[in-house]
Amino acid sequence: MQKTTLEQWRMFKAVVDAGGFNQAASVVHKSQSSIHHAVTNLEAALGVKLFEVSGRKVVLTEAGRLMLRRGKFLLEEVSRIEAIADSLSEGVESELRIAVDGAFPQKVVFQALEKVSGIYPQVNIDIVDTVLSGTNELIQEGLVDLGLSAFTMDDSLNDEICRIKFVAVAHNAHPLLQFDRELTFEDLKSYRQIIVRDSAIQTNRDSGWLGAEQRWKVGSLRASLDLITQGMGFAWLPMPLVADSLNDGTLKLLRLKKGGTRSTSFYINFKDQDKLGPVAREFIGELRLLTLEMPASE
Structure with missing residues (x-):
């Protein structure tokens, strides 16, 4: 029989x-x-002193600090069990909240959600656009159920879903395309680079800045594409985003000696697989099928 209670x-x-x-x-x-009675009973049951008086304050003892770490784990696990029970008792989710990095092909996400909605038409979908670390921050804070990100999470589940190619591009009239040779990173430094600002608040990353003398930060890949299309700089952008502009000749690939293309893994991230309901699981399954059909160039 347990000597302590959750309330204590x-x-x-x-x-x-x-x-x-x-x-x-x-x-x-x-x-x-x-409260004092509960803590006193906890101390008696454990056989250790949790607090000591320091001036007019109570502070944790060494044993108290150890018990606090264990106690936090215990309470978090109970909360997790209760959340899973709530999910099971409610059945199908009423809402699915997804954070999607702007580099991930939106059409694939929308196609997967369209199929999910056909199966669960009563479920509301909330899509949050993110950049770089923004997806994982929202997952960590419990503001979304799952997300698509190019970054893994240390204390959560990371399930690789596909790889996306990034290419160095500029408008077809950009001076960098007038060089009659392969370009080096030193060549690029004399021209404006467009980089994307991280949407996370706690963690901030720059998207591949190479030390260009002039850089413009924007809040989305779509804004970056708009600037590139107007001849206002160069950038590395995901192939799915620029494919149409490359096909019609508006944009051109930069002839870099090295580093002209990059390939990045993207992950489906979530904190607790047991908390995912049938709608979330159906979305992940549909997304997997669709990414298998993506062209290799993406």
Whole structure:
């Protein structure tokens, strides 16, 4: 039989988070005496002292710090189990929230969602456009159910879905296309490079800046494409985004000695596979089938 209760662990963590018994009482809407009683009983059951008085404050003991780490894990696991139970009891999700990196071909996402909607017409779809680290930040914060990203997540599941080719491009009249030889990175530094700003708040990455003397940052790959199409710079852009412009001659590939193309893996990322409902799983399955049919050039 367990010697401690979840309520005791919750009160213990509440005291730590709030910074004291009085503060915790106002946060959890319980009396100070009931919180103190729960923590005292927890200490007695564990046989260790969790807090000690330092001046007018209570601080964690060494044992308390260890128990806090274990207690957080316990409470997070309980929350996870409860969330899974809620998902099972509710059955089909009422909404599917997906973060999609702008480099991933949107038509593939839309085709997959169209098939999912045919099976689950009552489900609302919320698509969030992201850049670079933005997808994983939204997943980490629980603001989306899953996402498509070029970056893996250290503490979550990362399922590779495909590889996307990026190519160096410029407008057909850009000066870089007038060179009668292969270009080097030194050649590029004299011209404006268009790079994409990370949509994440906590983590920021620049998309492949090579030290060009002039760079313009934009918030989306679509904005980058618009600037390139108007002859205002060069950039590395995903092949699915520029394929039509290359085919009609508006854009041209830069003749780089090396580094003219790059291939990047994209992943379906999510925090907990057990929490994914039937709609999310159906979307992942449809997406896999469609990416298998993507041309190798993409």
